[in-house]
Amino acid sequence: MTAAPFYDLHHVQQSYNGRIVLRIPELRVEPGEILGVVGPSGAGKSTLLRLLAFLEQPARGTIMLHLDDHALTAETATTDQRRQMAMVFQRPALLRRSVRANVAYGLRVRGGRDHREQIEAALRQVKLDHLAAADAHTLSGGEAQRVALARALVLQPRVLLLDEPTANLDPYNVRLIESLIQQHLAAGNTTIILVTHNIFQAQRLATRVALLLDGELVETAPAPAFFQSPTDARTAAFVSGELVY
Amino acid sequence: MVEIALRSLQVTVSALAISIVIGIPLGAWLALGHFSGKKLVTALVYTGMGLPPVVVGLGVFLVFSRSGPLGDWGWLFTSAAMVVAQVIIATPLVMGVTMSSVAGINPDLRPQLRALGATPWQATWAQLIEARNGIIVGIVAGFGSIISEVGAVMLVGGNIAGRTRVLTTAIVLETRQGNFDIALALGIILLLLSFAANSALIVLQTRTGVPR
Ligand SMILES: Nc1ncnc2c1ncn2[C@@H]1O[C@H](COP(=O)(O)OP(=O)(O)O)[C@@H](O)[C@H]1O
Ligand SMILES: [Mg+2]
Numbered sequence: 001m002t003a004a005p006f007y008d009l010h011h012v013q014q015s016y017n018g019r020i021v022l023r024i025p026e027l028r029v030e031p032g033e034i035l036g037v038v039g040p041s042g043a044g045k046s047t048l049l050r051l052l053a054f055l056e057q058p059a060r061g062t063i064m065l066h067l068d069d070h071a072l073t074a075e076t077a078t079t080d081q082r083r084q085m086a087m088v089f090q091r092p093a094l095l096r097r098s099v100r101a102n103v104a105y106g107l108r109v110r111g112g113r114d115h116r117e118q119i120e121a122a123l124r125q126v127k128l129d130h131l132a133a134a135d136a137h138t139l140s141g142g143e144a145q146r147v148a149l150a151r152a153l154v155l156q157p158r159v160l161l162l163d164e165p166t167a168n169l170d171p172y173n174v175r176l177i178e179s180l181i182q183q184h185l186a187a188g189n190t191t192i193i194l195v196t197h198n199i200f201q202a203q204r205l206a207t208r209v210a211l212l213l214d215g216e217l218v219e220t221a222p223a224p225a226f227f228q229s230p231t232d233a234r235t236a237a238f239v240s241g242e243l244v245y
Numbered sequence: 246m247v248e249i250a251l252r253s254l255q256v257t258v259s260a261l262a263i264s265i266v267i268g269i270p271l272g273a274w275l276a277l278g279h280f281s282g283k284k285l286v287t288a289l290v291y292t293g294m295g296l297p298p299v300v301v302g303l304g305v306f307l308v309f310s311r312s313g314p315l316g317d318w319g320w321l322f323t324s325a326a327m328v329v330a331q332v333i334i335a336t337p338l339v340m341g342v343t344m345s346s347v348a349g350i351n352p353d354l355r356p357q358l359r360a361l362g363a364t365p366w367q368a369t370w371a372q373l374i375e376a377r378n379g380i381i382v383g384i385v386a387g388f389g390s391i392i393s394e395v396g397a398v399m400l401v402g403g404n405i406a407g408r409t410r411v412l413t414t415a416i417v418l419e420t421r422q423g424n425f426d427i428a429l430a431l432g433i434i435l436l437l438l439s440f441a442a443n444s445a446l447i448v449l450q451t452r453t454g455v456p457r
Contacts, residue, residue, distance in 0.1 A: 055359055089360070093353040093354040095354075095375060096375055105361060
């Protein structure tokens with residue numbers, strides 16, 4: 001089996017309209033881990049994910065994805081290489097088509113034959129097989145989020161970038177999605193970055209956790225250390241819930 | 246009468262086809278692209294949506310008149326000139342409505358589709374499909390504006406029997422001559438054509454609703 005991909009970030013900075021919203025001197029995402037990224041709203045978590053997904057380029061610095069002995073950037077990654085990655089956006093941007101067509105989208109753009117089996121399996125995984133023919137825009141929030149996750153999982157991406165996949169969901173759906181994330185990682189050669197504002201979710205799922213505050217990377221540590229013995233006072237405050245946001 | 250109806254349809258469908266080929270890609274590009282002067286171009290397109298047809302007819306007349314820049318083409322008082330006038334009337338409508346409906350779709354959709362492996366072209370295509378209802382409204386509006394148009398085609402076509410006489414100009418003529426029954430019959434044909442075309446487009450709209 002091929003090794004899991006990993007990222008190296010150096011002196012990364014992103015700014016919009018002249019305002020710096022993200023500053024990451026160094027960050028390494030280890031092969032095969034779930035890196036949890038936590039932080040209050042507006043901290044730059046989604047911006048970091050878009051950069052990691054190669055959807056935009058940093059204003060400064062380098063983001064290198066190491067994938068099967070290739071070192072890739074947003075500029076150099078080919079379509080085939082990009083297709084090893086998938087990101088699920090914070091708000092599910094579903095197509096005005098059936099649930100099944102949404103789940104099929106990533107497979108269809110990749111071309112090729114009949115994907116029915118995979119699609120049905122993915123729909124069963126997120127417990128939406130009974131809604132396969134429904135118009136995606138008639139779904140509830142939780143159902144839409146599960147479709148958004150299914151259309152990424154069905155691609156079996158080597159890099160999975162998740163932006164608050166369980167925000168605003170009921171406990172049943174949270175558990176379901178968390179177990180799917182863990183199953184995906186168990187497949188082996190996969191690396192996951194999970195953005196969440198829920199520190200308990202980070203504690204349950206992540207191997208390591210990074211805290212972003214105001215666009216700044218405050219601390220990155222293995223999950224147990226992050227929660228039990230944080231080195232930065234702001235991490236301690238965030239973990240204990242004292243940090244008001 | 247059948248001959249006049251067919252000519253109407255032929256001129257209008259040709260003009261609409263050209264307007265679609267020009268208007269949809271340009272409208273989508275205006276909606277999705279980032280360039281300086283976008284606001285100005287947008288304002289110009291919206292102005293174009295309300296161009297008085299007679300003024301368009303006058304412009305086309307002058308361009309194709311014997312002493313005009315394209316006078317040598319000999320297009321004045323032919324159906325080609327009528328098509329040109331109708332293209333100028335319909336294209337801003339198709340373009341403007343395409344632009345606003347493409348601009349109205351979820352801005353996250355494109356990057357989300359890219360993040361699922363779509364190439365830029367595949368993402369653009371999906372965005373157009375997403376905006377299809379609006380685009381069809383634009384096509385309907387374009388069709389309606391030119392099938393029923395009389396001033397411009399009268400000016401540049403000349404209402405020549407057997408050559409450039411279309412339904413609207415024939416109605417004007419027959420009414421003036423007091424042949425109200427013929428005028429009315431032509432009017433009903435015009436309405437039926439318009440109804441049939443719009444129905445076809447509406448079927449298209451619902452048909453593409455939920456593919457697969
Ligand atoms: N496309 C954009 N244009 C301008 N500002 C943006 C854009 N995207 C994000 N921002 C700003 O960057 C900051 C970080 O946003 P984001 O990465 O979405 O934070 P988070 O996901 O942690 O809530 C916010 O202040 C936000 O307003
Ligand atoms: Mg966010």
